[in-house]
Amino acid sequence: MNSLTGTRALARLALRLDRVRLTVWVAGLAVLPMATAANYFKLYPTEEDLRAVSGVLTNPSLVALSGPLFDVSIGGLTAWKIGVTEFILVGLMSLLTVVRHTRTEEETGRLELIRATVIGRHAPLTAALLVTVLANLAIAVLSALGLLATGLPVVGSVAFGLATGLVGILFAAIAAAAAQLTESARAASGIAGAVLGGTYLLRAVGDTGPTWLSWLSPTGWALHLRPYADERWWVALLFAGFAAVFAAVGYALAGRRDVGAGLLPERPGPAEASPALRSPLALAWRLHRGLLLGWTVGLALTGAVMGGAAVGIGNLESPNQQLTDILSRLGGRSGLTDAFLAAIFGVTGMVAAAYTVQATLRLRQEESSGRVEALLATRVGRLRWAASHLAFALLGTALLLAVAGIGGGLVYGAQVHDVGGQVGRLLGAALVQLPAAWVLAGLGIALIGLAPRLSTLTWAALIVSVLLLELGALFGLSQWVVDLTPFAHVPKLPGAAFTVTPLLWLTVIAAALGVAGLAGLRRRDMPVA
Structure with missing residues (x-):
């Protein structure tokens, strides 16, 4: 052989x-x-x-x-x-x-x-x-x-x-x-x-x-x-x-x-577990920390690079309608630089959502590998276990968007001599993407709880969102089709008027999906192959 x-x-x-x-x-x-x-x-x-x-x-x-x-x-x-x-x-x-x-x-x-x-x-x-x-x-x-x-x-x-x-x-x-x-x-x-x-x-x-x-x-x-x-x-x-x-x-x-x-050799652990590992949240931190650190560094660099690139958009000597149309398709209408920044942070929000999906689906990975059975054999309940992972999916995404906004604000602000003002503006432009990313986390936990074999469709939802938002206008799709993605409802900051209503609705939808998923997770058999 x-x-x-x-x-x-x-x-x-x-x-x-x-x-x-x-x-x-x-x-x-x-x-x-x-x-x-x-x-x-x-x-x-x-x-x-x-x-x-x-x-x-x-x-x-x-x-x-x-x-x-x-x-x-x-x-x-x-x-x-x-x-x-x-x-x-x-x-x-x-x-x-x-x-x-x-x-x-x-x-x-x-x-x-x-x-x-x-x-x-x-x-x-x-x-x-x-x-x-x-x-x-x-x-x-x-x-x-x-x-x-x-x-x-x-x-x-x-x-x-x-x-x-x-x-x-x-x-x-x-x-x-x-x-x-x-x-x-x-x-x-x-x-x-x-x-x-x-x-x-x-x-x-x-x-x-x-x-x-x-x-x-x-x-x-x-x-x-x-x-x-x-x-x-x-x-x-x-x-x-x-x-x-x-x-x-x-x-x-x-x-x-x-x-x-x-x-790459695995580092041997200590003979006895640290007291800090006595809770499901501590175990989830141990499982998520490497992933979160890598994404944090990547999003910080991305924000800094794109913040530096934004300065050039204002140097056009004669902006015309064609450029405005292009930037409008990407997101935002109030000023070329603001429109460019809105487009950049719209894309950054969808990139951060990839971490959201990855962290959420860690629940399914722990189940399919059989590791969760040993954990649930203790006094740890299903909801407590799930909440420990969802904490990193939800709060970790907030961290990623925050470092992207701060990185972009520092670099762009330094070039326009307004660090204090631009850090706040771009931090806000990044964080408004958070509820849309949370909708994907809600979808992921809903699928894990109600139809675990279909949980990978959460990735499909993210990819469809990217394609609809980035190419929907170019392909001449109806607005209601583009509106199927949660990111279409995020205010185009900086530049556009801030409205809290769509963010509240996105948060409610994410919460409803999450509650439905957790209810299903609590009642169904585990594990499901």
Whole structure:
């Protein structure tokens, strides 16, 4: 038996398990570029319209947000608008898929059972990479065909599809290496996710400052492949080379560790537990602290970078209606700088909501792993256990938004010589996103309590919210459809009038969902596989 024996069977199993999840990912990511291009054909039907909008899109603040515009055409505008979003989403899909079929299988013990059959040592990793690569190839091909169907040039469409697929394949390889480092699937996803977030920040800084920083980011490479603008095909070699390196590292590390173990050693605990661990809240802090710390650092850096980028939006010599329209789609109408900041903190709110979902679903993870049974065998009740985790989901999100607002306020305030005033304004702009994020926490606990097998749909709700809010106006969707996301009801601060009513309604909805979920959790059987 060689190390790849059983790869085909494991790949078929992975495809069967992910048949719905991957289908949604592939279909959604393939349709986004095509729909964006089709709507741009309607929005900018003449060359004059394109020239009018192209000048403002070179503003440093917009470049930090979406990257540089390399060509004044429908294709170039499509690549500018949807490119970064597409690359981040395909990277996220890839890393989650690889970790799910490697480290998660080990953590739950299922892989050990499978390895008791005729399965080679490297077969699970190979199957996970194979399935993820196939999904990325499907996205690349379908994206290119969709762009071609709108009437865009063949070469540029192929380049955009290639860039999308290569980003996904590279992050699949990065996740393959990260999955070997730690015993926890959550930590492995966190490592790969931190790399993904770091690539966005490097690109944002590099595209508006030292150019070489953008070349340290795979997201930057994808943009610099320049679809529809004198394509640089040699950039694809960067993806191929680094993907091969990370995949080789993943295979080498997989061959050096035991099943279920990680390369990073787990620190042995003390012989006796600290008195501070006598409560469920203390145990929840122990479980959540690493995740919360990582997210806090990331959101603080994001707020600082975007706060610094906001200064450039006010330097436009002749703002026009096209720029106002673009910023209005992102959020806010009162002044270009305020509109940009409102857009930034609207996105930051949805990013922080990813932590909210992750922390909330920790309840389900503890249940499915079997660890909660030992805890509930003591005097700890279900509601007390659930409340300990929800405290970090709710208050942790508030902390993340606060540090993002403070970081943005400090950097932006220093540049406009008004630190005291801007910290308060941007802190408020960040914290108004909190009730919308809490709605997702309420949805998560409702699904865990009432339909635990569907709890991962909380992630789907977040992704749909992002797409509706960011692309709903561009796609010409009715306002009632966009209003389905809780983030559509958040006041667009700074600049817009502050109204407390929608925030109260969002809080009430979150509370109602949470109460329903806790009631279901209290009554249903545990655990549910």
